[in-house]
Amino acid sequence: xxxxxxxxxxxxxxxxxxxxxxxxxxxxxxxxxxxxxxxxxxxxxxxxxxxxxxxxxxxxxxxxxxxxxxxxxxxxxxxxxxxxxxxxxxxxxxxxxxxxxxxxxxxxxxxxxxxxxxxxxxxxxxxxxxxxxxxxxxxxxxxxxxxxxxxxxxxxxxxxxxxxxxxxxxxxxxxxxxxxxxxxxxxxxxxxxxxxxxxxxxxxxxxxxxxxxxxxxxxxxxxxxxxxxxxxxxxxxxxxxxxxxxxxxxxxxxxxxxxxxxxxxxxxxxxxxxxxxxxxxxxxxxxxxxxxxxxxxxxxxxxxxxxxxxx
Numbered sequence: 354x355x356x357x358x359x360x361x362x363x364x365x366x367x368x369x370x371x372x373x374x375x376x377x378x379x380x381x382x383x384x385x386x387x388x389x390x391x392x393x394x395x396x397x398x399x400x401x402x403x404x405x406x407x408x409x410x411x412x413x414x415x416x417x418x419x420x421x422x423x424x425x426x427x428x429x430x431x432x433x434x435x436x437x438x439x440x441x442x443x444x445x446x447x448x449x450x451x452x453x454x455x456x457x458x459x460x461x462x463x464x465x466x467x468x469x470x471x472x473x474x475x476x477x478x479x480x481x482x483x484x485x486x487x488x489x490x491x492x493x494x495x496x497x498x499x500x501x502x503x504x505x506x507x508x509x510x511x512x513x514x515x516x517x518x519x520x521x522x523x524x525x526x527x528x529x530x531x532x533x534x535x536x537x538x539x540x541x542x543x544x545x546x547x548x549x550x551x552x553x554x555x556x557x558x559x560x561x562x563x564x565x566x567x568x569x570x571x572x573x574x575x576x577x578x579x580x581x582x583x584x585x586x587x588x589x590x591x592x593x594x595x596x597x598x599x600x601x602x603x604x605x606x607x608x609x610x611x612x613x614x615x616x617x618x619x620x621x622x623x624x625x626x627x628x629x630x631x632x633x634x635x636x637x638x639x640x641x642x643x644x645x646x647x648x649x650x651x652x653x654x655x656x657x658x659x660x661x662x663x664x
Contacts, residue, residue, distance in 0.1 A: 354383060354414055354446075354447070354530070354554060354556075354607055355381070355382045355383035355414055355607070356602055356607050356608070357381065357383065357598065357602070357607070357608055357609075357610075357621065357622055357624065358381065358382075358383030358384060358385050358414070358416070358556075358607065358608070358609040359372065359373065359376040359381050359383070359384050359385065359609065359610075359611070359612075359618065360385050360558065360609035360610055360611035361373075361384065361385060361386050361387070361390055361392060361393075361396050361611065362385075362387070362390050362558070362611055363390070363563075363565060363566075363611060364390070364392050364395075364396070364611065364613050365613070366392065366395070367395075368395075368613040369392040369395035369396050369399065369613070370395045370396070370398045370399040370402075371399065371613070371615075372396075372399070372612070372613040372618065373395075373396045373398075373399025373400055373403075374399045374402060374403055375615040375618050375619075376618050377399075377400070377403045377408055377413075378403075378615075379615075379618050379619045379622050380622055381618070381622060382412055382413050382414055383413075383414045383416070383607070383609070384396060384400065384413065384414070384415050384416065385416045385532075385556075385558075385609040386415065386416060386417045386418070386436070386440060387417055387418035387420070387449075387451060388417065388418065388419070388420045388423075388432060388435065388436055388451075389418065389420045389451060389462060393417065393436055393439035393440050394439040394440075396440065397439050397440035397441040397442070398441070400413065400415070400440065400441065400442075401441045410442075413446075414446045414447070415440060415442060415445055415446050415447075416445065416446065416447040416448075416449065416506075417433075417436045417440065417445055417447075417448055417449070418448070418449040418450070418451035418508065419432055419433065419448065419449065419450050419451060419493065420432065420451055420462065421451060421452050421454050421455055421456040421474075422456045422457065422458050422459060422461070422462065422464070422474070423458070424450075424455035424456075424474055424476040425455075425458055425474060425476055428458060429493060429495075429496065430495065430496060430499070430501075433445070433448060433496050433501050433502065434501070436448075437501065444500060444501060444502065444503060445501065445502045445503065446502075446503050446504065447502070447503065447504050447505070447506055447529065447530055448493065448496060448501075448502035448504075448505050448506070449505065449506040449507065449508050449530065449532060450478070450493065450505070450506070450507055450508065451508055451509070452508065452509045452649070452652075452659075453478045453507070453509060453510050453514050453657045453659055454471070454473070454649075454652050454655050454657050454658060454659075455473060455474035455475075455476035455477075455478075455657070456471055456472060456473060456474055456652075457472040457473065457474050458474060463651065465651060469651060470651050470652075470653075470654055471649075471651045471652045471655060473655050473656070478510075478514060478517070478518070478657055493505045494525045494526055497525070497526055498525075504526070504529040504530070505526060505528060505529065506528050506529055506530035506531055506532065506553075507528045507530075507531050508531060508532035508533065508558075509532065509533065509534075509659050510531060510659055511544070511659040511660070511662040511664060512543075512544060512547045512548075512662065512664055513662050514657070514659060515528070515531070515547075515548070515551070515553070519551060527552070527553075528553055529553065529554060530553065530554045530555070530556060531548050531553050531554075531555055531556070532555075532556045532557075532558050532609075533545075533555065533556075533557060533558070534557070534558055534559050534645060534646060534647050535555075535557030535558070535559075535560065535601065535606070536557065536559060536560050536561065536562050536576055536597065537576060537579075537582070537597070537600065537637045537638070537640035537641065538562065538574060538576065538640055538641065538642050538643075538644040539641065539642075539643060539644055539645055539646075540638055540640070540641040541557070541664070542638070542641075543663070543664040544664040545604065545606065547664070549605070554606075554607065555605075555606040555607070556606060556607040556608070556609060557601050557606055557607075557608055557609075558609055558647075559646055559647065560597055560598060560601050560608045560609070560610055561576060561577060561594050561597050561598075561610055562574075562575065562576035562577065562597075562646065563646050563647075564576075564577060566646060574642075574644065576593070576597060577593045577594060577597075578593075579593070579640070581636060581637075581640070582596055582597065582637070585629070585633050585636075585637075589627045589629075591627060592620060594610065594617075594620065594621060595620065595621070595623065595624050595627075596629070598610060598621060598624045599624045599627065599628070599629055600629060600634065600637050602624060602625075603628070603629055603634060645660065648660065
């Protein structure tokens with residue numbers, strides 16, 4: 354899996370195709386997609402156009418995710434096939450179970466009750482994972498058997514949930530990857546160490562603090578505006594974003610920053626020509642305040658809500 358990929362969450366309609374093409378032109382081979390982002394058709398069109406221009410499909414690494422309303426076994430394969438059709442692909446390099454939280458099946462991405470809390474489905478992560486490729490979605494296992502996906506992963510799982518999967522007897526496929534929110538204000542040191550000890554690759558999302566998130570508040574901390582990050586950036590003649598991405602790369606994890614402007618896409622890829630010192634890495638790690646951007650509050654009462662555990 355390439356160390357830097359293009360994140361596509363929040364890529365607005367009408368811009369995702371051009372962003373995907375600009376990313377490939379800049380040297381990106383890794384694309385992080387998801388049904389929930391509602392833009393896979395546009396991303397797929399950008400990839401299709403570059404393949405038509407001569408890009409070799411096998412050089413690309415395409416990731417997508419099973420959304421929470423498709424956790425029931427009969428729905429898993431169809432959800433994957435929908436993603437493949439939108440992305441104009443025959444197979445995904447990595448298919449992730451977007452959250453360990455199963456939601457009521459239907460047309461709504463976030464089905465809610467009259468108290469605005471998420472309506473759960475009657476599913477279990479072990480069954481869903483088996484569908485995907487491991488015992489958490491048995492259905493996901495079947496996708497791998499069918500050649501629709503090469504590997505599966507488990508974003509947003511806590512270490513207790515991961516243990517359940519790894520300890521289930523007779524899994525066909527081990528989870529290859531976990532995506533977790535991770536940035537200097539949420540360093541996730543325990544979870545990263547745990548996953549790496551189990552041979553599970555780690556991909557931080559929102560590595561720049563997701564400054565364009567719709568629910569941002571004026572009083573929220575700003576990573577890109579942090580004086581210490583800016584100071585380190587000036588020292589290396591880099592941008593704060595490049596420092597934040599380099600920080601993760603030196604932790605042996607993959608990063609998937611999201612931008613749609615060609616200049617930023619190119620900039621974010623220029624993180625291999627400098628190195629942070631041990632002192633700078635230690636300074637950034639001290640920023641941790643366990644501040645989580647993506648809490649999905651509406652799911653807090655769900656039996657599989659992952660953030661009640663320490664890590």
